Amino acid sequence: MGPELREYGMHNSSRRSFLRTTALTGAGTAALGLVGAPPAGAAGTASTGSSSAGTTSTGPGVADPARSRRPDAESLRFTVAVMPDTQYLFDDRSIRPEPVEAAFRYLLDRGGEENIVFLAHLGDLTQNGLPHEFEPIGASFRLLDRRGLPYSVLAGNHDVDSSTDDQRGSTPYLDVFGPQRFRRSRTFGGASPDGYNSYHVFRAGGRDWLLLALDWRPSAAGIAWAQGVIRRHPASPVILTTHELIYADNYGEEGRFSEFGARLWDQLIAGNDQIFLAVNGHYWPPARVTRKNAAGRDVHVHITNYQDRYYGGAGMIRLYRFDLARNTIDVETFSPWLLAKDPARLNVLERQEIERTGAQDYFSVPIDFEERFAGFAPVPPRPARPARPMLIRGTVAYWRFDGAHQDGSPVGDGERVADLSGRGNDLTKVSVPGSPADALTWSAQHHPDQPGHGSLCFRGNKNPLRGAHLQTVPSAPLNTAAFPDGYTVEAFFKLPAAWDAGQNGWAALLSRWGLSKEAGKTQGDPDEPVATLSLSPGRELQWAVYPVNLPGPVTNWGHELPLDTWWHVAVVNDGRHTTMYVDGCPVARNPATRATGLSTLGLPWMLGGFAYGGKLDQVLHGWVGDVRIAERALRVEQFMIS
Structure with missing residues (x-):
């Protein structure tokens, strides 16, 4: 988002074992690769609306099986990466893909070591939503397509007409990042009939996780579609990603729901106990808040966005390192592009922006996963065994x-x-x-x-x-x-x-x-x-x-x-x-x-x-x-x- 939309947003704003673990279960098992497990349903065949209905494009990227590797789906440690707004790097004739591509290469190179299972982009891929902006960022994402690292994208207010919802029809965003692009993805589960809302299912920590990628302004139909997806995956924890949800006026403040964010909370998040983590971009500075849902359980809501910082955020990414044995998610934020540069040649601002270590950028989230997920996926107690x-x-x-x-x-x-x-x-x-x-x-x-x-x-x-x-x-x-x-x-x-x-x-x-x-x-x-x-x-x-x-x-x-x-x-x-x-x-x-x-x-x-x-x-x-x-x-x- 730009400064003018930041002002708009502020004006209208009114957390033993699920997995029982011992030395035998492989909490320290070495991660093996990059690609998630197949989704519960084939791509484009969701009963709520085919992700490929009405589309004929073959899409720009096809995973190369010879170069694709699977992550360790049973390890109790895995990583979900998040990339916030990249719009200032794809602004009309000012196209700077290097930071984004450096981040992608980092994820690919470190995928085995970090057991990276997924990347979620939070919207505002471009500044103006123009075809000649989407073409280069679409090309950058081909790095992931070719190597088979699963990812999701969603439209931000700068990618589409911000006055419209997911019923807006055809756009350059949909041409490049519509459902047709993900037809070969192992994690892609489907999209809403309009193509603007999608979901992925990835395998990690010995179970399936559902990730929702919702439009800048999901309509009532879009929210109903999301509700249907959750209903068809009743035992899967859900990570919700969308462009706008919470904001903060000043760094260090607790996040507050925007007017639209409060509506999304009321209409979708609060009533679905499976949603335990929600992440958005759009606003800055970064912030977080924990709210109780209708079941009385914690939902962790985070905003991550660094477009206001040097070089449009310098391709900053955030790693959510899940450790199910420790009942913790460790969060780290940094720029792989700056990290890869020769330290002797870094300028003053680059040295300051390599990594973000404030309390809103570098933190841990304690979650008793077994207790948190007990409402929808209880772990049955181990029965007594005969003598x-x-x-x-x-x-x-x-x-x-x-x-x-x-x-x-x-x-x-x-x-x-x-x-x-x-x-x-x-x-x-x-x-x-x-x-x-x-x-x-x-x-x-x-x-x-x-x-x-x-x-x-x-x-x-x-x-x-x-x-x-x-x-x-x-x-x-x-x-x-x-x-x-x-x-x-x-x-x-x-x-x-x-x-x-x-x-x-x-x-x-x-x-x-x-x-x-x-x-x-x-x-x-x-x-x-x-x-x-x-x-x-x-x-x-x-x-x-x-x-x-x-x-x-x-x-x-x-x-x-x-x-x-x-x-x-x-x-x-x-x-x-x-x-x-x-x-x-x-x-x-x-x-x-x-x-x-x-x-x-x-x-x-x-x-x-x-x-x-x-x-x-x-x-x-x-x-x-x-x-x-x-x-x-x-x-x-x-x-x-x-």
């Missing part, structure tokens, strides 16, 4: 706490938790004298990837010592097991929000009775137990054991874990070295010390209890889910979490 498949070769103990127990009911003093491996390593309850009956209760809470949908809730306390734990029966074979050929110990657990470092630190998930000095160990603390999987006051997991082959201890350390979150821990020894994993990911502090087997005095194991100096010292405060012990090293894909 038998968990009894893989080498399983010597398997305890789970689901079944016919009432949530919150106390574990009875005479109750016995059976070892489902059939090895006889059953557990019985041991209470600290004076502890309340609910010091140990059955719970329906569980890790989302846990086989058994239940847990035990321990309410331990150190000073004064209170609580109850479980321990193996005296006849349990596990009591004498030394694991000379290796082992795997797994457990699901959660620490409550009220967990206190002073009262609850150093409690154990699983530990073994018996002092290191009684096991003949001459190094380390003589009063320590021979094995313990504990949590430090800093909420760091600690596997501290006295191996058979060493006179002293070997310790694996985890990292600080957030409270009120379910975790899976696995400790794996292959007969030589021990590795700790948290949610299937190896921790950093895994010692290289050769460690073989576990020392034993033939005494019981404790679940939720920790002894020091031969006496019970601490009881866990938190939840413990399924626990499994195997007498061999398991691979990550064999863990219960997988």
Whole structure:
């Protein structure tokens, strides 16, 4: 838009896993290429109006399959690029395509590294909407056509008669960027009968995403068409792009809806929970706002436009880097054209415009994607899995706490938790004298990837010592097991929000009775137990054991874990070295010390209890889910979490 239209606009203006992720799912998988997946429907065949109806042009660009590459559609990290108003670079006889083409080459060259899945132009491609302006920018877009990077365009007020809506009929814009241009695009889903509104479906993060590209002034028919497209893709998150939506008078202010933007919000955005992100150009300075839709969920609305800056915006692009594992979209704005120049030859203004780092140009958007999309594409909870498949070769103990127990009911003093491996390593309850009956209760809470949908809730306390734990029966074979050929110990657990470092630190998930000095160990603390999987006051997991082959201890350390979150821990020894994993990911502090087997005095194991100096010292405060012990090293894909 130009300054005169900026004045017009101001005068009339009255945010675990959807994808459940572990180390097994490839959050860090290398991106492979550039081209999106096929749309839900063939190009030009949308039931709401063929995108090619009445058109005969073959279009200027056809993707070269030999040069096209697909992005990694399953990676949890991908990028959507946005290009705002380029009108000052295509202004009558002043044609400057170099910044735009430099941006396109950047996207093509970095497509694999960035896992770029799509580019959306926000309108005002040209200044005057003239044929000799559209011809060169149409030629620039052929760079993307030839290499198969999918993109969308839409008409801005400078591309068409700004007093008209999408029923305006034929225009130079439609001749160059009408539906016929996209007939070979793998993402193109179709267009409204008038050709001015279109949609694309691209595959990223293991799902389909719908992008709407709406005209400068969609009519009632255009909005109805968009509503129909969303209705036919009921499980797809929607990114809406249009030319005008929000504006701000000054940099740093929260964006406000223009008169037309408010109407589009009321008529389309607010009532469609699938629309979570809307981006427009037209106005400057850049701004953003988050609004609640009719379902009470966040819609993030951004304006990005830099035509007012040096060299008509210098082909500025904005990258929306989606990270579904981190539940974040990281946003960056820069000019690839200026970035590619020799730094020694940059002029004063070019140095200032290489990248925009203000709060409205360089920021992150936190979005819990699973929660945000739950209203239209809920992730079904993983069902409970039978115990038998968990009894893989080498399983010597398997305890789970689901079944016919009432949530919150106390574990009875005479109750016995059976070892489902059939090895006889059953557990019985041991209470600290004076502890309340609910010091140990059955719970329906569980890790989302846990086989058994239940847990035990321990309410331990150190000073004064209170609580109850479980321990193996005296006849349990596990009591004498030394694991000379290796082992795997797994457990699901959660620490409550009220967990206190002073009262609850150093409690154990699983530990073994018996002092290191009684096991003949001459190094380390003589009063320590021979094995313990504990949590430090800093909420760091600690596997501290006295191996058979060493006179002293070997310790694996985890990292600080957030409270009120379910975790899976696995400790794996292959007969030589021990590795700790948290949610299937190896921790950093895994010692290289050769460690073989576990020392034993033939005494019981404790679940939720920790002894020091031969006496019970601490009881866990938190939840413990399924626990499994195997007498061999398991691979990550064999863990219960997988």
